[in-house]
Amino acid sequence: xxxxxxxxxxxxxxxxxxxxxxxxxxATFGAGGYSRAFLTAGARVIAFDRDPNVxxxxxKIMDEFDGRFEFVPRPFSHIADLTDTxxxxxxxxxxxxxxxxxxxxxxxxxGDGPLDMRMSADGVSAATLxxxxxxxxxxxxxxxxxxxxxxxxxxxxxxxxxxxxxxELKNLxxxxxxxxxxxxxxxxxxxxxxxxxTRALAAVPGRLKVGxxxxxxxxxxxxxxxxxxxxxxxxxxxxxxxMPSVGTAQFTPMxxxxxxxxxxxxxxxxxxxxxxxVIKSY
Numbered sequence: 001x002x003x004x005x006x007x008x009x010x011x012x013x014x015x016x017x018x019x020x021x022x023x024x025x026x027a028t029f030g031a032g033g034y035s036r037a038f039l040t041a042g043a044r045v046i047a048f049d050r051d052p053n054v055x056x057x058x059x060k061i062m063d064e065f066d067g068r069f070e071f072v073p074r075p076f077s078h079i080a081d082l083t084d085t086x087x088x089x090x091x092x093x094x095x096x097x098x099x100x101x102x103x104x105x106x107x108x109x110x111g112d113g114p115l116d117m118r119m120s121a122d123g124v125s126a127a128t129l130x131x132x133x134x135x136x137x138x139x140x141x142x143x144x145x146x147x148x149x150x151x152x153x154x155x156x157x158x159x160x161x162x163x164x165x166x167x168e169l170k171n172l173x174x175x176x177x178x179x180x181x182x183x184x185x186x187x188x189x190x191x192x193x194x195x196x197x198t199r200a201l202a203a204v205p206g207r208l209k210v211g212x213x214x215x216x217x218x219x220x221x222x223x224x225x226x227x228x229x230x231x232x233x234x235x236x237x238x239x240x241x242x243m244p245s246v247g248t249a250q251f252t253p254m255x256x257x258x259x260x261x262x263x264x265x266x267x268x269x270x271x272x273x274x275x276x277x278v279i280k281s282y
Contacts, residue, residue: 146185
């Protein structure tokens, strides 16, 4: 199994600045790479993750950084349930190596396993989603979340075959360039990733202190577009549209960062990443 390497970690740390005494919400704990870096830099961390397989790693960090680390085993949209305000909220979106490299979890087409794809133990698997959805719904999922070419034809093939394993699904996809996008699209739908992201971002303004920062690392165009459009809305000056200089934007944008060639060479999974950030103005 490939070791999970946090993507754009150095850029995220530079964007957050001095973390000594700060409180950071790590919305996507994963393998704990971001949380550990925040803690090592002197922050207190509240981390979210719905994957039950990360609980043991979270417990190790909790033991190591006694009193400065809290783990919440829930989807990150539950940051809306927090009652305080924080210095930073960070999202490292997408999927982790621990998920994609385990065939029994059904995320990857590189190994055969049950067509599951659930990040948590709840909800329906990808196989059940295919079985319960009509062809038009499947075609929309493939188009919207994977930019799959000829989604209707593939959706009909999936409904006829009702694949139960990753290889059964892979063998239905005649265009090799569509394999990864199909798996991505189904994973996003199974885990309601876009709904989770939309709900979580809606909670961010009320959970950040003035001067607090929201950082998002995205990995595919659909989630990146959602983050970009949300941040654009937050950083738009409010006031009389006839007098654009009137009013103050709620957030100030930060520079968008992409991985260097060296980082991509060391960690190929970083190649599509974008880091976007905003700072709360009031």
